[in-house]
Amino acid sequence: MKNDTKFYSSKEVAKRLSIQPVTVRKYSQMLEDKGVSFKKDEKGWREYSEDHIAFLEYLCNMKSMGKSLEESANHIAMLYRANLSIAQPAISLHEPNILIEFMKVQHEFNEKLVAQLEKIEQRQMERDHNLMQVLLETQEVKKELVATQQKKWWRLWQ
Structure with a gap:
């Protein structure tokens, strides 16, 4: 990640994803247990980058499609370890x-x-x-x- 990357708190991420902060923390802990690393501040609280938010959003989407949290977290962790992104492509494929x-x-x-x-x-x-x-x-x-x-x-x- 770049040095100029903006980081968000779990409360900001929760608001952005329309879920509870406790849910953000729970999902983050699951991802950490699978090997996804989060930056932490001086108090030891997680700070979320855009990539982390994309992971959490993807996790929420997979859950809403009926996938288990465990299966979804494993999939995201596999992508993370392979250094693959789940972000939208940089070019529009509609043109x-x-x-x-x-x-x-x-x-x-x-x-x-x-x-x-x-x-x-x-x-x-x-x-x-x-x-x-x-x-x-x-x-x-x-x-x-x-x-x-x-x-x-x-x-x-x-």
Whole structure:
């Protein structure tokens, strides 16, 4: 987060989200338990950034859609740990040219991703092939060792 980020109290967040301050604190505690960190003031009270408010708003929305608080908090914490945002995109997708440009960029990204996945798959297939060759060679060597160590029938009584 930037140094010029504005922080809000739980009371301000509650007013903004139209919920009780105690609910904000409860949800924040659940998120903290899942690994989301909050800035705290000198009194140890949580201070909320816009990202935190977005997390709490998303939690409220998921709850209103019938998701459990536990499931919602886990989902938000996973996004937080992956450093993903649930904020609205910076560009409006309602303008046709921007949407087409976005789709082109996304398509290029998808093609690069598919190419990388194909390279990885090819490397894995080569690795598997090499591993199988080594295993077969090892089995052949073991068979040869066993064959040379077997006693000939005329040496059984020696």
